[in-house]
């Protein structure tokens with residue numbers, strides 16, 4: 143199993159939600175930027191939109207081997223996973239986290255409240271893959 147398959151497997155297991163912020167992520171070689179942008183409600187042409195989309199990229203966290211968004215993964219700076227999760231969750235609680243955030247303009251709450259529905263047909267109820 144190569145690294146990308148491993149990442150995608152984790153992403154599916156975690157239903158797209160980052161280990162640290164519970165925010166929605168995307169796997170860049172499985173979903174087009176255009177589709178991710180729509181799903182993650184990132185407006186095109188707004189300053190910082192490219193960077194914002196990039197923060198949602200799914201990565202593998204080296205400390206936990208779990209899937210984490212790029213923002214959380216890149217901001218850990220050697221903190222233990224539990225203390226990083228605590229500090230990330232306090233960002234989320236005060237709406238300062240770029241990935242797990244409220245969508246004020248749409249008045250439909252926090253983006254991560256609805257986790258991804260897998261678009262692929264479920265092969266079985268087990269997550270085990272050959």
Ligand SMILES: [Zn+2]
Pocket residue numbers: 160161162163164165210211212213214215241
């Ligand atoms: Zn995150």
